Amino acid sequence: MTGPDPADPDRAPHDGYARGTPGYRRLTLAMLFAGFSTFSLLYSAQPLLPLFAREFQLSAEAASLAISLATGPLAVAIVVAGMLSDKLGRRPLMVFAMFGAGLLTTLTGLAPGWNALLALRLLTGIALAGMPAVAMAYVSEEIEPHSVGPAMGLYIAGSAIGGMAGRLGVSLLTELIDWRWGLIGVGLIGLAMAEGFRRLAPPSRRFVPQPVHPGAVLAAGRDLFRDRAMPLLYAEAFLLMGVFVTIYNYVGFRLVAPPFALGHAAIGAIFLLYLLGSGSSTWFGHLAERRGRRLIFWIPTAMLLVGTALTASASLALVVAGIGIVTIGFFGAHSIASSWVGRRARASRGQAAAFYLFFYYMGSSLLGSAGGVAWTGWGWTGVTLYCGALTLIALAIAAKLATVPPLPLPEATPPRAMGTD
Secondary structure, rough: OOOOOOOOOOOOOOEEEEEOOHHHHHHHHHHHHHHHHHHHHHHHHHHHHHHHHHHHOOOHHOOOOOHHHHHHHHHHHHHHHHHHHHHHOHHHHHHHHHHHHHHHEEEHHOOOOOHHHHHHHHHHHHHOOOHHHHHHHHHHHHHHHHHHHHHHHHHHHHHHHHHHHHHHHHHHHHHHOOOHHHHHHHHHHHHOOOOOOOHHHOOOOOOOOOOOOOOHHHHHHHHHHOOOHHHHHHHHHHHHHHHHHHHHHHHHHHHHOOOOOHHHHHHHHHHHHHHHHHHHHHHHHHHHHHHHHHHOOOOHHHHHHHHHOOOOOOHHHHHHHHHHHHHHHHHHHHHHHHHHHHHHHOOOHHHHHHHHHHHHHHHHHHHHHHHHHHHHHHHHHHEEEEEEEEHHHHHHHHHOOOOOOOOOOOOOOOOOOOOOO
């Protein structure tokens, strides 16, 4: 790779986009679109689970397959997408993923029955695999190291806004017209976000193609899992996403029933709380950069425990407050953990991010569906105990992460920092 061009205002000495430059602004805006699209398309069916259960005569855990059959295949396909991105590049795969998932979500609104709907949701999950893992690698490669945390925070902020807008939009259209039009509308918005990303995302400048073959993948995986922090961060992704998805999957079942008896639009309004997650991801990303990930990570993780406990209240106001605290804690913890993986991986960032998101979406699929068993068997008390137990394990892992020493800095890094994560 040649040295940086001093006439290029986007280039810092390490050849990455620096904060405040035009390239940085274009890239972060494109990542906002990417995050918006990914979460709005992936979880647009979530507020419809009680409706699916009633219309198709399903249990809560069976209705949750509309989510799990998207996130499970996504988790597996992410590993393949990460390998392909190391060979083919980040940006082309992300563009393909966004257009494909938008089209498939539009078609889901036209599905003739439950089985067809599940098949389209499965394909949507596979198509989206080209976005999350590749996005983390793209940001880590193209942005200078000390701006990675805030940039990932903006991507996750887009995820929060998209998750909120997709769920709220589907809920409102379901209340006014029909759930099918809700899904079609979200799919069309996803296609518009894909075009915005294609126009804004700058070409990769630091990407170097790597050969993809099973031996190299296994070797990279062994190196990643030998690292003292990586397996712990992967476990955190699995647990925290499991808690978050369980709360949002089944709170609709609770709120639609007495004593709350809320309508679809009112339940959809709960997803406005995602705006809190949008702010918390950026704020915790900046805070962790200033104070250190080890010192800060346990705080948003503990917030999940507090929020989960509040949702057990019989007061609607306290239930909503609890969901808000869970949202703030989850997005804050995810922002820190995902940037931590990108910083610590160094080489094979695509595969490192792919493993992180494999566990992240497996948490959504496996632990989210298991939460349905807790709801069916023991009601909301079962859900809160289940999520509380998962969060306590996550807190124990956060304490362990605090003891892992940082990696030594590369020789070319300026002497302003003492180490890297």
